[in-house]
Amino acid sequence: MLRTKHLLAIALSTIAFISWAQKKTLDHSTYDAWQSITNPGISNGGSYIYYTISPQEGDATTEFKTKKNQLITRIPRGYHVTLTNDEKFLISLIKPPFHETRTAKIKKKKPDEMPKDSLAVFDITTKNTLKFSNIKSYKVARESRNNLAFIQEIEMSPAKDTLSATDKKNKKNEKESRLVLCNLPTGDTIQFRNAENYLVSDDEKYLVFNKKTEEKDSSGADGLYFYDIAAKQLKKISTGRGAYKNFTFDDASRQLIFLADKTPAKSLLKDFNLYYYTHNLDTAVVIASKTSPLIPKNWYVSGDAGLSFSKNGEKCYFGLAPIPQVKDTTLIEFEHAKVDIWHWQDDYLMPQQLSNLKRDQSASYPAVFHIAQQRIVPLLDDTFNRISFTDSGNEEWGLATTDLGSRIASQWQGYTLNDIFAVSTQTGSNRSVKTKWNGSSFLAPSGQHIILFNREEGNWSSYNIATEQTIPLTQDLAISFTDEQNDVPARPGAYGIAAWSADMQGVYIYDRYDIWYFSFDGKQRQLITKGFGRNNKITLRLTVFKNDDPRAKTVSIDPQTKLFLSSYNERNKQNGIFQLDLKKGDLKEITQSPFTFRQFAANTKKDQIIYTKENYNLSPDLYLSKDFNNETKLSAINPQQEQYNWGTAELVKWETPTGKAAEGILYKPEDFDPTKKYPVIAYFYETLTEGLYTYQAPAPTPSRLNISFFVSNGYLVFAPDIRYDNGHPGRSAEEYVNSGMQFLAQEFPWVDASKMGIQGQSWGGYQVAHLITRTNAYAAAWAGAPVVNMTSAYGGIRWQSGMSRQFQYENTQSRIGQTLWDSTDLYIENSPLFFLDNVTTPVAIMHNDQDGAVPWYQGIEMFTALRRLGKPAWLLNYNGDGHNLMERQNRKDIQIRQLQFFDHFLKGKPAASWISNGVPATKKGIDWGLAIEND
Numbered sequence: 023m024l025r026t027k028h029l030l031a032i033a034l035s036t037i038a039f040i041s042w043a044q045k046k047t048l049d050h051s052t053y054d055a056w057q058s059i060t061n062p063g064i065s066n067g068g069s070y071i072y073y074t075i076s077p078q079e080g081d082a083t084t085e086f087k088t089k090k091n092q093l094i095t096r097i098p099r100g101y102h103v104t105l106t107n108d109e110k111f112l113i114s115l116i117k118p119p120f121h122e123t124r125t126a127k128i129k130k131k132k133p134d135e136m137p138k139d140s141l142a143v144f145d146i147t148t149k150n151t152l153k154f155s156n157i158k159s160y161k162v163a164r165e166s167r168n169n170l171a172f173i174q175e176i177e178m179s180p181a182k183d184t185l186s187a188t189d190k191k192n193k194k195n196e197k198e199s200r201l202v203l204c205n206l207p208t209g210d211t212i213q214f215r216n217a218e219n220y221l222v223s224d225d226e227k228y229l230v231f232n233k234k235t236e237e238k239d240s241s242g243a244d245g246l247y248f249y250d251i252a253a254k255q256l257k258k259i260s261t262g263r264g265a266y267k268n269f270t271f272d273d274a275s276r277q278l279i280f281l282a283d284k285t286p287a288k289s290l291l292k293d294f295n296l297y298y299y300t301h302n303l304d305t306a307v308v309i310a311s312k313t314s315p316l317i318p319k320n321w322y323v324s325g326d327a328g329l330s331f332s333k334n335g336e337k338c339y340f341g342l343a344p345i346p347q348v349k350d351t352t353l354i355e356f357e358h359a360k361v362d363i364w365h366w367q368d369d370y371l372m373p374q375q376l377s378n379l380k381r382d383q384s385a386s387y388p389a390v391f392h393i394a395q396q397r398i399v400p401l402l403d404d405t406f407n408r409i410s411f412t413d414s415g416n417e418e419w420g421l422a423t424t425d426l427g428s429r430i431a432s433q434w435q436g437y438t439l440n441d442i443f444a445v446s447t448q449t450g451s452n453r454s455v456k457t458k459w460n461g462s463s464f465l466a467p468s469g470q471h472i473i474l475f476n477r478e479e480g481n482w483s484s485y486n487i488a489t490e491q492t493i494p495l496t497q498d499l500a501i502s503f504t505d506e507q508n509d510v511p512a513r514p515g516a517y518g519i520a521a522w523s524a525d526m527q528g529v530y531i532y533d534r535y536d537i538w539y540f541s542f543d544g545k546q547r548q549l550i551t552k553g554f555g556r557n558n559k560i561t562l563r564l565t566v567f568k569n570d571d572p573r574a575k576t577v578s579i580d581p582q583t584k585l586f587l588s589s590y591n592e593r594n595k596q597n598g599i600f601q602l603d604l605k606k607g608d609l610k611e612i613t614q615s616p617f618t619f620r621q622f623a624a625n626t627k628k629d630q631i632i633y634t635k636e637n638y639n640l641s642p643d644l645y646l647s648k649d650f651n652n653e654t655k656l657s658a659i660n661p662q663q664e665q666y667n668w669g670t671a672e673l674v675k676w677e678t679p680t681g682k683a684a685e686g687i688l689y690k691p692e693d694f695d696p697t698k699k700y701p702v703i704a705y706f707y708e709t710l711t712e713g714l715y716t717y718q719a720p721a722p723t724p725s726r727l728n729i730s731f732f733v734s735n736g737y738l739v740f741a742p743d744i745r746y747d748n749g750h751p752g753r754s755a756e757e758y759v760n761s762g763m764q765f766l767a768q769e770f771p772w773v774d775a776s777k778m779g780i781q782g783q784s785w786g787g788y789q790v791a792h793l794i795t796r797t798n799a800y801a802a803a804w805a806g807a808p809v810v811n812m813t814s815a816y817g818g819i820r821w822q823s824g825m826s827r828q829f830q831y832e833n834t835q836s837r838i839g840q841t842l843w844d845s846t847d848l849y850i851e852n853s854p855l856f857f858l859d860n861v862t863t864p865v866a867i868m869h870n871d872q873d874g875a876v877p878w879y880q881g882i883e884m885f886t887a888l889r890r891l892g893k894p895a896w897l898l899n900y901n902g903d904g905h906n907l908m909e910r911q912n913r914k915d916i917q918i919r920q921l922q923f924f925d926h927f928l929k930g931k932p933a934a935s936w937i938s939n940g941v942p943a944t945k946k947g948i949d950w951g952l953a954i955e956n957d
Contacts (some may be wrong), residue, residue, distance in 0.1 A: 070146075523581070787805040
């Protein structure tokens with residue numbers, strides 16, 4: 023019997039080996055077809071689920087199913103899906119076929135000549151589909167049942183009898199935008215010519231739109247129109263050419279506001295007015311303009327601000343802005359200098375000003391119009407940088423902050439100190455709450471309290487606006503409410519607010535593991551998760567479901583309801599779901615498992631929940647469950663994975679040379695054979711083990727290591743966590759990465775210690791550059807966008823934001839903790855440039871000329887130094903691309919080169935031409951150097 027079992031085991035292992043051997047390795051042609059779930063949704067009643075399956079490149083598909091996983095319809099190339107409120111119609115835009123769009127791009131078609139979207143309306147009862155072509159956009163009411171509005175582009179053929187034969191041949195058909203209102207149950211439509219912007223009221227009773235005709239059109243049709251859908255009555259409520267925008271109804275759909283600028287089209291200064299309309303008016307009236315009482319001198323109504331009503335419809339919010347100077351167009355441009363003046367007392371560096379130019383030019387400052395009193399109240403001037411209101415907008419107080427006076431210091435601090443004010447929407451007056459505040463502030467939904475986090479002290483407090491009293495909430499608790507794992511020189515931040523209480527009397531706040539309740543008056547506090555999280559090293563967080571209510575910007579908790587909490591176990595990296603019954607005080611574990619859960623959505627009752635579930639082996643498919651216990655799998659997006667040699671992910675633990683506990687993820691091929699020797703590549707950034715149960719799709723990445731791809735191709739990949747000591751980030755990387763790789767080599771005979779490589783991007787790229795100056799243990803290295811000279815990078819610019827880089831060395835990721843002048847030795851110690859003469863490892867550098875985070879001259883400094891020292895080095899500059907590669911063709915290219923590079927140095931394969939000979943400028947765009955010498 024034992025012999026039979028032994029033979030059976032041998033037979034089974036042989037079958038398994040043959041199965042592995044027959045599986046393909048991932049290659050560069052596999053990327054495009056790999057799919058993901060996007061925009062999953064569930065109906066309010068819970069009967070229907072819809073989601074889009076999107077390939078990395080190609081045509082997506084939207085699927086519509088019952089909660090029993092029965093396919094109702096499939097919409098090829100469908101996206102931007104809406105299910106009507108009565109759950110009778112499914113509406114979807116349909117993209118043109120990918121190949122058509124690609125062909126049009128190849129032919130360099132103009133934007134208006136590119137293939138257009140179409141629109142599908144699926145009747146769930148009859149299973150019939152109504153389609154419309156050449157669609158620009160569509161809209162439905164939030165309470166949609168019967169009506170759909172969309173803009174359709176119509177080609178207008180000129181009358182045949184008005185053109186000569188030659189004209190007919192050369193004349194291009196003109197295009198006209200038409201607004202179509204479709205009755206969904208009947209399919210009947212009504213069209214409005216020359217429509218531009220439009221909106222359907224939430225109760226779908228009214229349609230508002232503006233018409234915009236050509237300058238030569240003298241019909242007088244331009245203006246804003248109001249259409250009563252049930253009565254089929256059209257009314258023009260504003261007349262004149264111009265720009266009409268931001269149509270906004272109140273919650274009851276009884277009032278309408280909008281912006282309109284009726285100055286000549288070529289006017290350099292757009293002069294918007296705020297208009298108001300309600301049913302008892304013949305036409306819309308101006309309620310705010312630059313000449314209105316109480317509008318500051320030389321200010322006007324901003325055309326860039328959003329509009330909104332308070333929930334009760336008594337107030338409408340709009341924006342004001344200083345009237346800008348306009349450019350003198352009579353000046354001859356080439357006769358005048360183009361110069362930037364950097365001033366040492368400017369609030370922001372000139373590059374930051376230029377980066378924020380469009381934002382600053384469109385900046386606006388809130389004002390409120392009180393409808394009953396016909397009164398404007400400006401709320402802020404241009405010294406303030408933000409304001410927030412309650413979700414309803416009914417309450418008197420808003421929360422405003424200004425960082426004026428501390429902006430220059432943000433260059434090296436990385437943050438600003440704020441003066442905090444409560445601003446009255448009734449009078450426009452403000453009350454000082456805090457000055458020079460280092461921390462955060464949040465307006466409670468009641469509008470009566472402000473919740474404050476003090477970063478200097480690490481405590482939360484409540485501020486009562488009426489009494490102007492600050493009430494401590496957490497300062498006498500032994501538990502920390504700030505990041506306990508903070509390893510940068512700056513003071514740690516808070517874990518944050520979980521939610522507000524539905525009775526508007528308190529707030530729920532996170533610590534590292536648990537959730538607390540604090541009443542605003544400080545008299546009640548409760549550890550609602552009973553310390554379970556901290557006792558078990560499990561982080562518990564509120565699961566927030568997708569909500570389409572535009573007013574629900576904040577999350578509130580009703581103590582009478584049951585809550586779902588997501589969990590993360592620090593010890594084994596598993597994730598899960600708990601249920602918390604606040605009324606009973608019970609916390610129940612539903613699942614703790616080796617998976618990651620994402621994309622939560624639920625029906626109104628929250629008794630039908632959809633989510634994606636994944637781990638390294640399981641593609642993130644969509645699931646349906648009532649309570650996360652019994653689940654139904656709704657999708658199977660990547661069945662082709664079974665054809666490929668995939669892999670496994672496991673947690674590895676070791677001790678560093680200084681006695682610190684260390685962790686990392688080790689990825690091994692599915693056909694792993696412990697009798698063989700494997701090359702290993704370490705990929706690192708800061709901490710990565712929280713992603714132990716995360717799917718790694720084979721995709722051309724922005725320049726990080728394509729883990730699943732390399733594993734499939736016979737590599738071990740090791741992802742160690744790195745914990746940092748301030749002032750010594752390089753040395754910290756040495757301690758964790760080097761000791762981790764040494765542990766693997768010593769502990770496991772199947773690790774080839776002579777074929778170890780390292781790869782990192784950005785901060786990881788810096789660490790790669792540092793490591794190869796301190797050890798010759800690595801046979802190959804790849805550094806993406808590395809900083810190699812902290813002394814020059816310290817004064818550099820992050821070109822995307824325009825900010826100085828000083829803050830990140832003194833206070834954040836680079837972790838030096840002091841200025842260049844106070845600790846020059848630390849800047850040199852952590853600058854690989856000064857030690858590149860020690861390098862023996864062949865290294866490829868990727869650094870692009872439009873890098874907005876790390877100045878690309880850092881990569882140049884590294885390459886030119888290694889070149890001068892006679893060290894083998896390559897520099898890849900993807901022209902016009904950024905810090906992380908954005909262009910897909912570049913991402914595909916770098917994946918090919920990374921595999922060729924590591925295959926050559928870690929597997930001994932022949933070198934590609936770009937490695938052996940480079941690619942001279944004379945062959946750029948002709949020969950990419952990808953050919954293998956022995957091909």
